[in-house]
Amino acid sequence: MxxxxxxxxxxxxxxxxxxxxxxxxxxxxxxxIEPFMGSGVVGFNIRxxxxxxxxxxxxxxxxxKGMQKGQITPASVRAYLKAEGELLRRDGYDHYRFVxxxxxxxxxxxxxxxxxxxxxxxxxxxxxxxKWNIPFCKKPDRFAQAYITKIxxxxxxxxxxxxxxxxxxxxxxxxxxxxxxxxxIIYCDPPYxxxxxxxxxxxxxxxxxxxxxxxxxxxxxxxxxSWHHNEFRTNTFLEKxxxxxxxxxxxxxxxxxxxxxxxxxxxxxxxxxxxxDGITAHNHGVTIxxxxxxxxxxxxxxxxxxx
Ligand SMILES: C[S@@+](CC[C@H](N)C(=O)[O-])C[C@H]1O[C@@H](n2cnc3c(N)ncnc32)[C@H](O)[C@@H]1O
Numbered sequence: 001m002x003x004x005x006x007x008x009x010x011x012x013x014x015x016x017x018x019x020x021x022x023x024x025x026x027x028x029x030x031x032x033i034e035p036f037m038g039s040g041v042v043g044f045n046i047r048x049x050x051x052x053x054x055x056x057x058x059x060x061x062x063x064x065k066g067m068q069k070g071q072i073t074p075a076s077v078r079a080y081l082k083a084e085g086e087l088l089r090r091d092g093y094d095h096y097r098f099v100x101x102x103x104x105x106x107x108x109x110x111x112x113x114x115x116x117x118x119x120x121x122x123x124x125x126x127x128x129x130x131k132w133n134i135p136f137c138k139k140p141d142r143f144a145q146a147y148i149t150k151i152x153x154x155x156x157x158x159x160x161x162x163x164x165x166x167x168x169x170x171x172x173x174x175x176x177x178x179x180x181x182x183x184x185i186i187y188c189d190p191p192y193x194x195x196x197x198x199x200x201x202x203x204x205x206x207x208x209x210x211x212x213x214x215x216x217x218x219x220x221x222x223x224x225x226s227w228h229h230n231e232f233r234t235n236t237f238l239e240k241x242x243x244x245x246x247x248x249x250x251x252x253x254x255x256x257x258x259x260x261x262x263x264x265x266x267x268x269x270x271x272x273x274x275x276x277d278g279i280t281a282h283n284h285g286v287t288i289x290x291x292x293x294x295x296x297x298x299x300x301x302x303x304x305x306x307x
Contacts, residue, residue, distance in 0.1 A: 003045050004161060007077075007113060007154040008063060009122035010038045011201075012254070014189060014225065017268060018045045020250060021187065024223060024270055024279055030183035033220070035176035036190050037168075040064060043187065044161050054169040054176040057124075057200040061170040063109045067155065068162045072109060074152040080110045081151065085143025088118065096136040104131040117151060118142045126199035133198065173211065180220035188215070189225040193237060205237070212241040221274045228267040235269075242271045250283045 003018045014021065021042055025032075032048035034040075037055045055061055066072040088095045096118055103111035116124060119134035127133040169176065173190065180186050190211060191203035215222050224242065227235050228249050238247070252268040 001045075003041070004157045005154055006039045006041050006044060006158050007151050008039045008060060008116050008124075010060075010116075010124040011122075012189065012192065013039050013041060013122075015039075015041050017225070017250075017252060018042055021223065021225070021270065022046055024248070024272060024276060025185055025187065029185040029221065030181070031179075031185075033176060033180050033184050033186045035173035035186065035188055038189065040158070042189065044158055046187075047161055049163065049165060051163075051166040052169065052176060052179055053166060054171050054173070055200075056170065056172055057126075058170040059107060059109070059112045061168050062107070063112055064158075064162075065168045066109045067159050068164075068166065068168065070159075072155065073159070074156040077110065077113065077155050078148055078152045081114065081143050081148045084114055085148065088143060089140050092140040093136045093138070100132050113151070117147075125201075128199060130199045174214060177211075177214045177218060180218050182219035184220040186215070186218060186220050186222040187225075188222060192227055193235075208237055208241055215273070222272065224271040226269045226271060228269040230264055230266040238269060238271070245271045245273050246275065247271050248279055248281055 001019075001022075003015060005015060018041060022045065025046060029048075030050060032043050032046055032051040034043045034051070034053050035055075037043060037053040037060065040053060040060075043051055043053055053061075053064065063072065084095070084099065087098075091098070096115075099111050099114050099118075102108065103115055115132050115134065116122070118137055118139075119132075120137050123134045125133045173188070177186060188211065190207070191197075191201040193203055193205065193208060197203070211224075215224065226238055226242065228238060228247075229235060247269050249267050249269045251265060253265050
């Protein structure tokens with residue numbers, strides 16, 4: 001099944017990992033619950049009949065609610081990006097700053113889309129006071145016709161997937177997890193500790209510990225995305241908080257991020273509280289070529305717990 005790419009971008013976006021997560025999740029659940037929805041790429045592609053999508057970032061939630069209600073459409077996005085794209089071509093960074101300042105006053109959903117697509121490296125970051133805090137991608141021609149069409153097609157594809165039974169809520173993960181019943185599945189993709197920090201991604205060890213307690217006590221099945229190791233370090237929290245569960249891993253490459261370290265190969269992990277014999281423990285049929293050192297390192301450290 002082709003992965004539908006959503007119009008919003010964010011750090012840690014799981015586009016390439018969707019088939020892997022979908023295979024593990026299966027379709028035998030009542031409600032898809034996603035407390036850290038980000039771009040929405042995972043849940044949207046699961047195409048659940050019932051879903052609760054949540055995030056602490058209210059701009060993400062407003063944007064997708066606008067799409068669901070038909071207030072944000074391919075036509076409205078095209079008209080907006082065409083007009084703003086022309087001003088960007090004429091005024092360059094000055095116009096980016098103008099839209100950024102306007103967004104920081106009014107929090108308009110289309111300005112949010114503009115910033116998400118014209119900001120540096122597809123990043124989404126907010127300052128301590130909750131203001132958009134990503135510099136311009138330095139491409140005044142960013143919104144060329146083909147790029148606008150691509151974004152409009154993404155809006156169209158996601159709008160077609162969205163059902164009235166999907167709920168979008170701006171709230172903390174603890175409130176979202178509290179909704180889950182034994183027939184549901186929770187997919188958690190929290191900010192990775194120490195990798196990105198901003199107003200909406202201030203993830204600490206206390207958060208990780210609280211998440212571990214909530215998931216231990218939920219009656220639902222859960223899948224947690226995490227990382228196992230990269231070239232620089234190993235995720236010690238995997239062992240500390242998640243070693244009682246099953247874990248599968250695969251190599252991945254993140255393309256977005258300001259720090260070089262965040263744009264590198266990483267071994268991703270899925271932690272889950274149910275048994276699944278059908279899924280490959282490592283790499284899911286994928287190998288990163290010319291990385292023998294990394295695989296050797298991985299082999300030395302991983303302790304599979306697949307039942
Ligand atoms: C790694 S991103 C999720 C990426 C998403 N899976 C995707 O593929 O696009 C983490 C998300 O968690 C949200 N977040 C951070 N802290 C949160 C909290 N305490 N409660 C709910 N959401 C939170 C952030 O706003 C961000 O959108």
